[in-house]
Amino acid sequence: MRPIDxxxxxxxxxxxRRSGEHLATLQTASGMIPWFPGGHCDPWNHVESAMAxxxxxxxxEAAHAYDWLVATQRGDGSxxxxxxxxxxxxxxxxxxKLDTNVCAYIATGVLHHHLCDPGNGFxxxxxxxxxxxLDWVLSCRREDGLALWAVHVDDxxxxxxxxxxxxxxxxxxxxxxxxxxxxxxxxxxxxxxxAVMAEAVGREVAxxxxxxxxxxxxxxxxxxxxxxxxVDAVAGAERLxxxxxxxxxxxxxxxxxxxxxxxxxxxxxxxSIAHAAVGDTDTATRLLGWTRDHRLASGAYLTGLVHPxxxxxxxxxxxxxxxAAVILAVDAIRGDSPASRLFRHD
Numbered sequence: 001m002r003p004i005d006x007x008x009x010x011x012x013x014x015x016x017r018r019s020g021e022h023l024a025t026l027q028t029a030s031g032m033i034p035w036f037p038g039g040h041c042d043p044w045n046h047v048e049s050a051m052a053x054x055x056x057x058x059x060x061e062a063a064h065a066y067d068w069l070v071a072t073q074r075g076d077g078s079x080x081x082x083x084x085x086x087x088x089x090x091x092x093x094x095x096x097k098l099d100t101n102v103c104a105y106i107a108t109g110v111l112h113h114h115l116c117d118p119g120n121g122f123x124x125x126x127x128x129x130x131x132x133x134l135d136w137v138l139s140c141r142r143e144d145g146l147a148l149w150a151v152h153v154d155d156x157x158x159x160x161x162x163x164x165x166x167x168x169x170x171x172x173x174x175x176x177x178x179x180x181x182x183x184x185x186x187x188x189x190x191x192x193x194x195a196v197m198a199e200a201v202g203r204e205v206a207x208x209x210x211x212x213x214x215x216x217x218x219x220x221x222x223x224x225x226x227x228x229x230x231v232d233a234v235a236g237a238e239r240l241x242x243x244x245x246x247x248x249x250x251x252x253x254x255x256x257x258x259x260x261x262x263x264x265x266x267x268x269x270x271x272s273i274a275h276a277a278v279g280d281t282d283t284a285t286r287l288l289g290w291t292r293d294h295r296l297a298s299g300a301y302l303t304g305l306v307h308p309x310x311x312x313x314x315x316x317x318x319x320x321x322x323x324a325a326v327i328l329a330v331d332a333i334r335g336d337s338p339a340s341r342l343f344r345h346d
Contacts, residue, residue, distance in 0.1 A: 001054070003016070004334065007285060009289065011288070011326070016055075019327060020058055021058075023058075024058055026320050030089060032083065032090040033049040033065055036317060040094050043102050043103065047106055048109075048321050049065065049320045050065035051108075051328060052325075053065065055327050059117040066126055068090065076136050077134075081150075096152075097153065101149075101165035101166075103133050104133065107130050108172045110175075115337070124183070131180075134190060145196035146200055146212075147169055148161060149165055163204060163212040166212065168224065169194075170193075174191070202230070205235055205239055219247045219258070220267065223271045223274040226240050227274035233345040236274070236277065240275060248271075249261065252290060253293070253294075254271045255267070260306075262305075262306050263293075265303070266322040269322070269326045272332070273325075273343050276329070276332040276333045277344055
């Protein structure tokens, strides 16, 4: 697949490549992609960065990132929440808890890579890892079919589910179903599990609350039902319109939380993907343009700015997942790659 193109007036093709090369410079010898040099790595954002590498044509680096996940997967199919770079091995555990959403996302990433760079035995190599991961996630379900947010390593689970996490999980399950057919081992039970989760999200979006731990102040709970396809395009577009004034600071971006003037470029880019997903590419493009305030000459992106003082917060932090989200948003808007459909309702 040829690298995706930029968007005139928003981000150039050469700038996309520079951001991808920045991500590649963060990658350690083992394939791990930390948040920033010497920082920790979590498997969800690691996958997000791998997807961005594929979109700019760095397929070998992306495949190496998935090799790290194969090497670090626990016997039960899960991964720990945070790892630290540690020489060539990169297995040092910073946070041992097991997050269901974090562990499910590999299915989205593997399908994304397969669509961008098919062949080379990649799917056959990764399929067992994906299957173990999704089966572990579904082993953490409550009686209502929703996966608990996380589990302690001693198997003591948290007692609640999260809306954003559930949206991401059901999206990963749907990607897993497609992978299962490609691998010749259909898992329609995953489709059934995703449907149950989608019904719960639909009820929540319609105002029948109670299935999820309240996290209303977080922007991700606003846009993720639309981004993930958990609700249809009509309901998704209405939800995005309803939350716009709460979470968006015009010409600046999306607040991470509704009650603080803290604009994060990753949430802004993800909100852009959500708008593209429901077919509103004009708003998606406008949102993505606002991330330029966060862009550095290296191609990296500052994680957040607090307005009106424009204080960098966290101090001096530029994060891999932020650059990755910008690249993914470009593809969601333009639809250049074969994998862009994963984030489009149509």
